[in-house]
Each structure stands twice: as C-alpha cells, then as structure tokens.
Amino acid sequence: xxxxxxxxxxxxxxxxxxxxxxxxxxxxxxxxxxxxxxxxxxxxxxxxxxxxxxxxxxxxxxxxxxxxxxxxxxxxxxxxxxxxxxxxxxxxxxxxxxxxxxxxxxxxxxxxxxxxxxxxxxxxxxxxxxxxxxxxxxxxxxxxxxxxxxxxxxxxxxxxxxxxxxxxxxxxxxxxxxxxxxxxxxxxxxxxxxxxxxxxxxxxxxxxxxxxxxxxxxxxxxxxxxxxxxxxxxxxxxxxxxxxxxxxxxxxxxxxxxxxxxxxxxxxxxxxxxxxxxxxxxxxxxxxxxxxxxxxxxxxxxxxxxxxxxxxxxxxxxxxxxxxxxxxxxxxxxxxxxxxxxxxxxxxxxxxxxxxxxxxxxxxxxx
Amino acid sequence: xxxxxxxxxxxxxxxxxxxxxxxxxxxxxxxxxxxxxxxxxxxxxxxxxxxxxxxxxxxxxxxxxxxxxxxxxxxxxxxxxxxxxxxxxxxxxxxxxxxxxxxxxxxxxxxxxxxxxxxxxxxxxxxxxxxxxxxxxxxxxxxxxxxxxxxxxxxxxxxxxxxxxxxxxxxxxxxxxxxxxxxxxxxxxxxxxxxxxxxxxxxxxxxxxxxxxxxxxxxxxxxxxxxxxxxxxxxxxxxxxxxxxxxxxxxxxxxxxxxxxxxxxxxxxxxxxxxxxxxxxxxxxxxxxxxxxxxxxxxxxxxxxxxxxxxxxxxxxxxxxxxxxxxxxxxxxxxxxxxxxxxxxxxxxxxxxxxxxxxxxxxxxxxxxxxxxxxxxxxxxxxxxxxxxxxxxxxxxxxxxxxxxxxxxxxxxxxxxxxxxxxxxxxxxxxxxxxxxxxxxxxxxxxxxxxxxxxxxxxxxxxxxxxxxxxxxxxxxxxxxxxxxxxxxxxxxxxxxxxxxxxxxxxxxxxxxxxxxxxxxxxxxxxxxxxxxxxxxxxxxxx
Numbered sequence: 030x031x032x033x034x035x036x037x038x039x040x041x042x043x044x045x046x047x048x049x050x051x052x053x054x055x056x057x058x059x060x061x062x063x064x065x066x067x068x069x070x071x072x073x074x075x076x077x078x079x080x081x082x083x084x085x086x087x088x089x090x091x092x093x094x095x096x097x098x099x100x101x102x103x104x105x106x107x108x109x110x111x112x113x114x115x116x117x118x119x120x121x122x123x124x125x126x127x128x129x130x131x132x133x134x135x136x137x138x139x140x141x142x143x144x145x146x147x148x149x150x151x152x153x154x155x156x157x158x159x160x161x162x163x164x165x166x167x168x169x170x171x172x173x174x175x176x177x178x179x180x181x182x183x184x185x186x187x188x189x190x191x192x193x194x195x196x197x198x199x200x201x202x203x204x205x206x207x208x209x210x211x212x213x214x215x216x217x218x219x220x221x222x223x224x225x226x227x228x229x230x231x232x233x234x235x236x237x238x239x240x241x242x243x244x245x246x247x248x249x250x251x252x253x254x255x256x257x258x259x260x261x262x263x264x265x266x267x268x269x270x271x272x273x274x275x276x277x278x279x280x281x282x283x284x285x286x287x288x289x290x291x292x293x294x295x296x297x298x299x300x301x302x303x304x305x306x307x308x309x310x311x312x313x314x315x316x317x318x319x320x321x322x323x324x325x326x327x328x329x330x331x332x333x334x335x336x337x338x339x340x341x342x343x344x345x346x347x348x349x350x351x352x353x354x355x356x357x358x359x360x361x362x363x364x365x366x367x368x369x370x371x372x373x374x375x376x377x378x379x380x381x382x383x384x385x386x387x388x389x390x391x392x393x394x395x396x
Numbered sequence: 397x398x399x400x401x402x403x404x405x406x407x408x409x410x411x412x413x414x415x416x417x418x419x420x421x422x423x424x425x426x427x428x429x430x431x432x433x434x435x436x437x438x439x440x441x442x443x444x445x446x447x448x449x450x451x452x453x454x455x456x457x458x459x460x461x462x463x464x465x466x467x468x469x470x471x472x473x474x475x476x477x478x479x480x481x482x483x484x485x486x487x488x489x490x491x492x493x494x495x496x497x498x499x500x501x502x503x504x505x506x507x508x509x510x511x512x513x514x515x516x517x518x519x520x521x522x523x524x525x526x527x528x529x530x531x532x533x534x535x536x537x538x539x540x541x542x543x544x545x546x547x548x549x550x551x552x553x554x555x556x557x558x559x560x561x562x563x564x565x566x567x568x569x570x571x572x573x574x575x576x577x578x579x580x581x582x583x584x585x586x587x588x589x590x591x592x593x594x595x596x597x598x599x600x601x602x603x604x605x606x607x608x609x610x611x612x613x614x615x616x617x618x619x620x621x622x623x624x625x626x627x628x629x630x631x632x633x634x635x636x637x638x639x640x641x642x643x644x645x646x647x648x649x650x651x652x653x654x655x656x657x658x659x660x661x662x663x664x665x666x667x668x669x670x671x672x673x674x675x676x677x678x679x680x681x682x683x684x685x686x687x688x689x690x691x692x693x694x695x696x697x698x699x700x701x702x703x704x705x706x707x708x709x710x711x712x713x714x715x716x717x718x719x720x721x722x723x724x725x726x727x728x729x730x731x732x733x734x735x736x737x738x739x740x741x742x743x744x745x746x747x748x749x750x751x752x753x754x755x756x757x758x759x760x761x762x763x764x765x766x767x768x769x770x771x772x773x774x775x776x777x778x779x780x781x782x783x784x785x786x787x788x789x790x791x792x793x794x795x796x797x798x799x800x801x802x803x804x805x806x807x808x809x810x811x812x813x814x815x816x817x818x819x820x821x822x823x824x825x826x827x828x829x830x831x832x833x834x835x836x837x838x839x840x841x842x843x844x845x846x847x848x849x850x851x852x853x854x855x856x857x858x859x860x861x862x863x864x865x866x867x868x869x870x871x872x873x874x875x876x877x878x879x880x881x882x883x884x885x886x887x888x889x890x891x892x893x894x895x896x897x898x899x900x901x902x903x904x905x906x907x908x909x910x911x912x913x914x915x916x917x918x919x920x921x922x923x924x925x926x927x928x929x930x931x932x933x934x935x936x937x938x939x
Contacts, residue, residue, distance in 0.1 A: 067521060068926040078483040100469055103719040103732070108514070110912035111724050114541070115584060134913040141911065142541055142598070143585070220584060250586050252724060270465045271457070271522045273487045274472050284477025286487045288469050355926040356521060362914060365518045367922050381926075 031332065031377075033343045044342050045383065048308075048327050049390045051341060055306035055325075057282065058082035061295035061318070062310030062330075063089045064261025065380045066348045066368055067356040070268040070277075072384035073310060079391045083280040083304060085295035086269070088318070089259035091125075091228035093290055096266070096276050098236040105242055106253045107222060109363055113138035118151045118218035120211070121169075122238070123176055123229025124158035129256045130361040132224060136167045143219040151214055156182070156229070172211060174202040176229060183237035186212055190244040212245075221251035226258060256363070261313050261348075263358040267365065296320045312346045312380050329380050347377045355381070397421040397429060398872065403440030403851060406818055407447065409827040409840035413819055418445065420847040423871040427843055440851055443866060446822045447839050448504025448848030450829035453624075453654055453689050454770040455701045456494050457508045457522035457531075459515045460730040463721050464699045464771075465489055467732055471697060481883050485527075495527035496881050497777055502850030502865040504887070505530040505829075505838060509573055509624060509654065510703045512536050514726045516567035516921045523889055524927035528875050530848075530887040532833065534624050535567040536703055538574035538606050539581045540727040542907055547609055548599040553616065554897070560613045561894035562901065568891040568921040568932060570833060571621035572614050573654075576628045576704045577606035580728040583706035590706055591628050592641050603628050604645050611649045617894050618938035620834020622650035622687070627659055630707050634663045636672035643683045652832065655691025655769035657751035664806070669743055671750045671807050677757035680764075687832060688758070689765035692751035692782050694774035695739045701771060703728035726912075737774070745803035747773075749796075755786055756812045761823040765832070780863035786816040787858045818854075834935060835890060847872035886929035894937050 032044035039047075052058045060073050064086045077084045087093040098104065109131040112119065117140040126132050140150050152169035154161065156176040174182050178201035185203075188195050189212040197205035215221040223242055230238065238253065245251035257263045269277035275288035291297070298304040299322040308327045309318055315334040318326075326340040331347060348357060350370040359366040398420040405416050419426050419435070429435065455461050465472070472488035479485070484492035498506055506526075511519040511533040523531040537543055537560065546556055564572060578601060579590040585597045592603050607625065614623045627642045629635040639659035643651070653659075656676060664670035680686055697716075702708050708731020709722045721732040737744040751773065758764040766783075770776040784791050789812075796804050804810055816824075830839025837846045851867040864879025875882050901916070908916035923932065 066926075071525075071926075075483055078478070079480075096466070099463075099466055099721075101719065103467055103715075103721045105722050107724040107729070108726060110514075110726055110914065111584075113913055114911050138911070138913050219586070250584060266466075267462060267518065268521075270462050271491045271525060272484055274465050274474070274489045274493075275469055276466060285474035286484070286490075287474065353926065354922060354924045356517060359918075362918055364515060364919070365521065366918060367517070 031345045035341065036339055041344065041378065041383070042386070044344050045386045045390065047342055048387050051306055051325055051327060052080055052308065053391070053394070057298070057304045058306045058308065059085070059295055059298055059304035060308045060310065061085040061088055063259065063313055063316065064263070064265035065310060065312055067264060067268055067365070068381035069312065069348070069379060069384065070265045071272065072381045072388065074269060074272050075388055076384055076391065078281045079388065081281050081284065083282070083293050083298060084269070084277045085293055086265035086277040086310065087262055088295060089262035091226060092259055092262035093278070094227035094230060094232050095235060095255055097232035097290060098239060102236055102239060104239055104253060105246060106255060109135055109254065112222040112224065112254050114140065115142045115220045116140055116150060116222035117144045117148060118214050118221040120215065120221070120223045121152070121154040122223065122225040123156050124160040125226035125228045125258065126154065126224060126256070127157070127160035127163035129226065129258055131256050131363055134361065135224070136164065140220070153211065153214065155211065172203060172207060179230060179234045180237065183234060183241060187237060187241050187244065190216070190241055215245050215251050216249065218249055218251060221245065221249065222254050223251070224254040224256055226256050228258065257358070258360050260358040260360050264365070267358065299324055310380060312348050329383055332375070344383055345377050346380050346383060347375050348379055349374065351376070352379060352382050355379070397426070397435045399432065399435045399437040400440050400445060400849065400851070401437050403443040403445035405445045405841060406822045407841040408819060408823045409830070410842045412841070418841060418849065420869065420872040423847055425841055425843055425845045425847050438867065442853070444818060444852045444854050445841070446502070446850050447826040447841050447845070448850050448868065448870065449502050449825040450505040450833070450839055451498070451503055451767065451776065452507050452765050452829045452832060453509045453767045454506050454776055455508065455510060455772070456506055456526065456770070457491065458511055458519035460510070460701045460703065460732060462522065463730070464701050464732040467719060467721055468699055468734055471734070482881065485881070491522055491525040492527060495529050499528035499868055499870070499876050499881050500864055500879055501779060501862060502852065502868050503529060504848035504850070504868065504870050505532070505835065507531070507570070507833065508533045510534065510536050510575065511567060511569060512703065512725055512727055513563050513567040514919050516919055520568060520889065520921050521925060521927070524925050524930035527884045527886055528870060528881060530890060532570035532890040533567070534571045534573040535564050535569035536573050536575055536728050537563055538577040538610055539579065541581070541911070542904070544581060544596060544599045544601060544606070547601055547606065553613070555900065556609060557613050557616055558896040558900035560610070561617055561896035562904065564619070565893040565896070566920045568889070570890050570892055570935070571619055571624060572610060573624040573626065574607060574610050575626040575728050576630070576706060577603045577610070579603065579628055579704060579706045583709065584724055588706070588710060592638055592645065607642070607645060611646055611651060615649050619892060619894065620938060621832060622652050624652045624654055626654050626704060630658050630704055631711065633661045633669045635659045635661055636675050639676060640679045643679050643686050646683070646685060648685050650685050653686060653688045655767065655772065656688040656754055657691045657693060657747065657773065660750040660754060667742060669746065671746060671753060673750050673753035673757060674808065677754060680758055687763045687765065689767040690751050690754050691767055691769035691773045693737055693744065693747040694768065694778040694781065695737045695744065695748065696774065697734070697736045698771045698774055699732060699734045701730070701732055703730045705729045705731050708733055739799055742800050742803045745799040746806060748799070749803065749807035749809040752785060752792065753807065753809050753812065756814045761820040762828045764824065765829060766824050780859040780861070783821060783862050784857065784859035787821070789813050789815055888931050888933045890933050890935055892935055892937060
C-alpha cells in the first residue's frame with residue numbers, strides 16, 4: 030500500500046483525513062474517472078451524495094457514446110453468446126473490434142442455432158482501419174471504408190435498406206454496389222448481428238446504425254451488439270442507474286440526484302471552474318485525466334500513473350476480492366460477474382475500502 | 397420483548413380477527429411472557445394489525461428494470477432532498493426508494509418475478525440494494541436452447557428436472573416462471589405471432605408442450621411455488637381464449653397465471669375490444685388448481701417491462717414516448733416500452749375496468765392476488781388507491797362516472813356491488829401470498845412467525861389508510877413510524893437450492909463451451925455478495 034500527500038509517503042489514514050479536508054472544504058467536489066467494481070461505485074456515489082458533489086464515471090473512451098442514443102431512442106441488441114451461436118451474418122464495424130475478447134469468442138464459434146451445425150458464418154468487417162491483422166485468422170470480407178465518414182456510410186446503408194436509389198460511385202471508399210451487397214447480406218440473414226464498439230462510433234452514428242438495424246428487422250431478424258471494453262465504466266453505469274435512477278453523469282448539489290450528460294461532464298466542469306476539487310478514480314489502468322486541470326487533485330489510481338503535476342493526494346489502488354466478495358462487468362461476457370478472488374494481487378486497498386474509510390469520517394461529521 | 401397491545405388483529409392464516417395483544421422477541425412472534433414489566437409496549441387501541449404484506453409479482457430489479465431507468469431518465473427527475481441518514485431514498489425509481497415506499501405501505505416481502513438466469517447476479521445485486529424488505533426472485537425458463545433441445549430430443553424427465561433444479565439453484569431463485577413459452581425462441585427465427593399451439597420451428601415444440609413439461613417438472617421437484625405463467629398472446633383482443641386454454645392445459649396441476657387482466661380481452665363491440673373477465677372468472681372458479689394475480693391498470697405514464705420479447709417488439713408502435721428497447725438473450729431477453737394509460741381512451745378505460753372485474757368476480761381471495769404487474773399496469777405506489785376501489789363501490793362509481801361511457805357500457809363493473817373487507821384484504825395480500833410462495837413463517841401472526849407486522853389506522857378512505865402505515869416491524873424491529881421509515885435496515889433474499897445429479901453440470905459445461913464458448917458457471921450467483929448487510933435465506937422443496 031502506498032499513499033502520498035504531495036510527494037511524501039504517508040499512512041493511508043493520514044491520506045484519508047487529508048481527503049476529507051479537501052473534499053469537505055470544496056464547494057463542488059467532483060468524482061470522475063474510469064469507474065470501479067460494484068462496491069467501489071456504491072461507495073463513490075455515497076461520497077458524492079454525502080458531499081453534495083458531482084459524479085462523472087464516463088471518462089473511458091466511448092463510455093458516454095452509447096448512453097445518448099440509448100436514452101433518446103432506445104436500442105435493439107443481443108448478447109455475445111447469442112451472436113456466436115446464432116448470427117449467420119455478422120458485420121463488425123470499426124477498429125476496436127480487433128481486440129475485443131467478446132468478438133473473438135463469437136468468431137470462434139458456428140451459428141449452429143440458426144443455420145445448423147455445419148453452417149458457416151458470413152462475416153464482414155466495415156471500417157477496420159489498420160486493424161485487420163488481429164482477426165486475419167478468421168475468414169471474412171473486409172469493407173475498408175473510412176471510419177471518419179461513418180455518418181455518410183450509415184446514411185448510404187439506411188438508404189439502401191429503404192430501397193432508395195444511391196449513387197453508383199458510392200461514398201467513403203465504397204461504391205454503390207458495395208452498399209447493396211452489405212445491406213443485402215443482412216437483409217437475407219436469418220439472424221444478423223452488427224457488432225460495434227462505442228469507442229469507434231459517436232452517438233449520432235449509433236443512432237443511425239440503430240435505425241438501419243430496426244429497418245432491416247422489420248423483414249428479418251437483425252440486431253446490434255454494442256461491445257463494451259471498459260468494465261469500470263459499464264459497472265458504474267449499471268450501479269449508478271439502480272442507485273440513483275441515472276447513469277453516472279450526475280450531481281447531488283440540491284440534495285437529490287440530477288442527471289445531465291453535458292452539465293456533469295467532468296472536463297467541462299474543470300475547464301469552466303465550476304468544480305473546485307477533483308477526486309480521480311482509475312483503478313484499472315494507470316491513467317490520469319486526459320485534460321489539463323489546476324484543481325486540487327486527489328487520485329485513487331493504479332501505481333505508476335503519471336500526472337501532469339503532482340496530485341495533492343495519491344493513493345494507489347486496484348480492483349481485487351482480497352477484502353471480500355465484489356463484482357465487475359465482464360468485457361468478455363458483457364454481464365456483471367464476481368471478481369475472481371485470485372485477481373489483483375498487489376495487496377493494494379480497492380477503491381471501496383478507501384472510500385468507506387472516507388465515508389466513516391464524513392458521516393461522523395454529518396452526525 | 398415488544399408488546400403490541402389492544403389492536404384488532406386480522407390474521408386469516410390462523411382464522412383470527414379479534415382485539416388482542418401480540419408479543420415479539422428475537423424477531424419472531426412469541427407467547428405472552430409470564431411477567432410484563434420489562435416489555436416495551438405499543439398501545440394499538442383502535443388500530444388494525446396485520447402481517448407485513450407480500451407482493452408476489454413486481455418488477456423491481458434486474459437488467460430490464462435498469463434499462464428502463466436509463467431509457468426514461470426524463471420521467472423520474474427528482475425534487476426532494478433525501479434525509480442525511482437515508483441517502484438515495486428520494487431518488488425516484490431507485491432501489492433505495494423502492495424499499496422505502498414498499499415499507500411505508502406496510503409491505504415486507506416483494507418478489508421480482510422475471511429474473512433471467514443469465515443476468516441473475518445483476519438482479520441479486522440490485523435486490524441487495526433495496527432496503528427494509530425481504531426479496532425473492534423467479535427464474536425465467538422456457539425459451540433457452542438447452543431446455544428446448546432436451547425436450548425435442550426426448551431426454552426424459554430426470555434430465556429435465558436436473559436442469560430446472562440446477563437453474564433455480566444457480567440463479568438463487570425461489571421458483572420458476574415461464575414467459576410466453578417458446579415465443580422468444582420463435583421470435584429469434586423471425587416468427588411474429590405465437591399462440592399456445594404454435595410451434596417453435598427448429599424444435600417442433602409447441603408452447604403448450606414446453607409449458608406442460610415445466611409444470612410437471614416444478615411439481616416433481618417439490619418447488620413450493622407453482623409454475624408462474626405468463627401466457628402467450630398478451631394484450632391481444634380475443635386472448636381470453638388463450639388464457640382459458642392455458643388453464644385447461646395445466647390438467648389439474650398447480651399453476652399461477654400472472655397479470656390476468658392483460659388476457660381479459662374479447663373481440664365484441666364496434667372496436668373489436670371487449671371485456672372477457674366473466675369467462676375468466678368462471679374458468680378460475682372451475683379450475684381449483686389455478687391461482688392468478690390481476691395486473692391492475694391505473695391511469696398515467698408508466699413503462700412496460702417484459703421478457704415477452706416477441707410481444708414487446710410487435711407492440712413497439714404503441715410506445716409513448718416513442719422509444720423502446722428490445723434485446724435477445726440466451727433465454728427470453730427483454731423489451732422495454734414506455735406507455736401512458738389515458739382515462740379518455742376507450743381501450744385503457746376498459747382495461748382498468750377488466751382488472752377490477754376480475755378482483756370482484758373471483759370469489760376466493762385465496763386464489764386472486766393483488767398486483768399491478770409493477771410497473772406494467774401501474775407503479776406499485778397505486779396500491780392504496782386500488783385497495784380503496786376494491787373496498788368502496790361508491791369510489792368505483794365516482795371513477796366510472798368520469799370514464800368514457802362507451803367503455804363502461806361494455807363492462808359489468810358498474811353493476812358489481814361487492815366490497816372487499818379487511819379480512820379479505822389480509823388474505824389476498826398476506827396469508828395467501830405466503831402460502832403460495834412457500835414462505836410458511838411469513839404472512840401470518842401465529843406463534844413462531846417472523847415478526848413482519850404492519851399497523852394501520854382504519855379510515856373510510858382506504859387509500860389514505862394503506863399508503864402510510866402507523867408502524868411497520870420487520871423481523872421484530874421498528875422500521876416505519878407514522879408512515880416514515882427509520883434508518884436503513886436490510887432484509888434477506890429467499891431462495892431454493894433443489895438437488896440435482898452432477899451429470900447435468902458436466903453436460904452443461906460441454907454445451908456452454910461448444911455453443912457459447914464460455915464456462916457454464918459464469919452465471920452462478922455466489923453465496924456472498926459485496927453488499928455488506930445482504931444475506932440469502934435458503935428454503936426447502938417439498939419432499
């Protein structure tokens with residue numbers, strides 16, 4: 030265990046008392062970062078509620094991208110297991126598919142539930158970027174379109190799905206016939222699945238993709254598979270929703286949870302000067318905030334995290350089941366699962382244990 | 397020890413309705429002590445004393461419920477700060493608010509009736525964060541490939557029973573539910589309508605065959621709660637025929653039919669939509685093996701949350717606001733559609749009337765259960781208002797006068813004069829649910845019962861009476877006083893662990909590995925969860 034005030038190694042309790050002081054004196058304390066396990070998110074939300082603070086645990090790449098279309102329009106989707114066992118046509122979109130465990134699991138299997146045990150899957154990869162080598166062992170058609178033009182590409186696909194004429198010269202690196210072929214494969218699927226990562230697609234693209242799947246789904250079965258590669262952010266979204274009613278861009282300034290994806294964006298709150306103390310949570314990877322801030326910084330982060338300037342407090346942390354059972358969203362299986370008791374291993378206190386110590390002090394003051 | 401002195405004790409499980417005392421010690425109802433000096437006494441003169449209420453069917457936790465929170469953030473904006481010692485308790489639609497509101501009405505146990513075994517851990521983690529009350533879940537089976545293969549390939553009853561037992565034990569459920577048996581599986585094969593005798597294409601199995609196999613398996617395993625059935629054709633005009641055929645398909649085996657109001661629809665009248673509740677009530681009177689809950693509709697904005705993914709997808713055009721979620725899971729998956737029941741709507745007004753007709757036409761309060769299918773018919777917070785409607789014909793008449801005449805003339809509700817009394821309410825909301833779930837130490841006030849107790853002040857306005865209990869005791873501890881909760885206290889989650897042959901685990905391991913590329917135990921719910929005060933309580937199957 031290592032805890033620091035400035036550059037000085039201190040006992041954990043000293044660091045926690047200093048945290049209480051900094052956060053307690055702040056007018057708008059902000060808890061932001063990459064989420065945590067279930068216990069850690071629970072504790073972070075309680076700290077924010079106690080302090081009247083603000084929470085943004087959507088800082089992982091793409092973590093907020095799926096929320097906007099989900100909130101505004103809804104979504105059709107399936108699980109990686111159903112996709113593996115049933116998707117006779119599988120379309121991957123974007124380079125992030127290359128390193129998603131869930132995607133490799135899907136491609137390893139056969140669509141025996143929709144097309145029989147000897148059936149082959151018809152796979153294609155749209156906008157792979159330079160990532161095709163990672164999945165080169167699988168037989169699939171590569172449609173090497175430009176991801177930066179994905180809005181137009183999806184508009185073309187939506188047009189084809191609605192039987193509207195499209196320019197035969199195409200768009201974004203694909204000709205009109207390519208679009209006809211991609212949409213045609215999905216239109217004739219028994220159970221078509223379109224997998225993507227919110228890291229690669231912005232909210233508008235996800236909404237357009239959703240409209241495409243919904244349209245195709247009027248005739249046959251086509252659905253989406255958002256592949257979420259950041260366990261902490263998704264755990265935070267789930268736990269925050271059942272705890273407060275809202276995903277974790279929210280504030281407790283008025284004594285109850287208020288949700289707003291823009292208003293409670295941590296980067297915006299720091300730049301605008303609305304927040305005046307930042308508690309940064311990064312227990313999975315050694316990552317600092319990816320924006321510059323002069324706010325007093327308290328970091329609960331992996332050892333080795335490099336900050337632009339020395340945090341006021343830095344407590345090294347990790348996710349582990351050493352202190353008791355806990356749970357975390359699984360990137361491979363895309364559901365909440367128990368954290369393996371063997372996982373972790375550095376002997377560091379998990380975020381929940383640190384935040385519970387802080388809460389004990391905060392609640393003692395409140396009482 | 398606590399003495400609850402001089403209240404009117406209404407305890408149908410023990411045939412009791414009288415002024416008397418209750419004594420509580422160690423979390424249980426106990427005999428009167430020899431000496432009363434050291435006893436903490438609550439004077440309950442002129443109060444009504446019942447066991448804590450039990451809700452057998454309320455969607456309070458799990459993936460679908462959480463998706464609906466996200467889909468409808470604009471529908472549950474808060475406005476009331478929480479007291480410092482009760483964080484999140486005013487966060488609308490949160491687990492914390494759910495526990496608080498149920499407790500303040502005098503409910504002490506609630507069943508989440510649609511837990512996908514593949515999302516069981518998520519559901520239990522949410523339940524662990526619902527304070528005050530006890531919880532339980534039903535595991536949803538009947539659409540997953542593994543089960544359908546077992547049935548198609550004729551592997552026999554023993555393997556089927558082992559699979560059902562394994563599923564219940566791994567998901568830590570208290571019973572089994574089937575939702576549109578085969579319907580979600582057929583939807584994956586692009587089938588868009590699916591009735592009791594329709595067949596899931598790849599398996600050649602009818603909904604009836606799947607239903608009957610699960611009914612028999614639950615019976616053989618001795619699971620106390622009968623198979624909990626969500627029939628096919630939910631919400632479709634003319635579906636009362638499906639409901640009656642489903643009752644007949646049970647062939648005398650115990651079966652619980654969920655939210656029957658949504659199957660009470662005939663096809664008469666110029667709109668082709670009429671009340672069929674008299675037919676259903678008559679069928680229930682005849683089929684003594686059947687219990688039902690109503691799924692009462694009340695007016696206002698709500699959201700329909702269902703694992704009947706086929707019906708949810710086919711109803712998507714009715715979503716208000718116009719957005720929805722539909723997902724395919726390994727079994728059922730789910731669908732979330734917001735919906736607004738409007739009093740000026742012929743259809744919605746008739747749905748409201750059909751639910752009340754079912755309550756009033758079914759004579760036996762031991763077989764009709766009090767639900768709104770929360771949140772599908774209405775939020776559970778409508779319960780006090782519904783009790784008032786059941787207990788007051790004048791209240792019903794006042795509502796009927798405000799509703800469309802075209803709908804009310806298609807209903808026999810205006811002619812029904814029956815009024816529930818408190819004893820019947822206590823049967824329907826306490827004694828009968830405990831018996832139906834096999835929670836034999838709950839739902840009554842006899843010696844040895846768990847001291848879950850609700851105390852009310854009798855009022856003419858039953859809505860006011862039931863929305864805020866004077867006192868609620870949970871396991872003998874005071875959790876509500878004057879309609880407001882005390883500091884958080886945590887209930888338990890009830891579950892069964894039916895025994896099964898180890899061979900099924902080997903079979904499932906091979907199946908999961910080859911079909912899904914994952915271990916079969918990834919969905920198992922461990923004995924300990926991260927919530928500090930949470931604990932499971934195991935119950936036994938009948939022998």
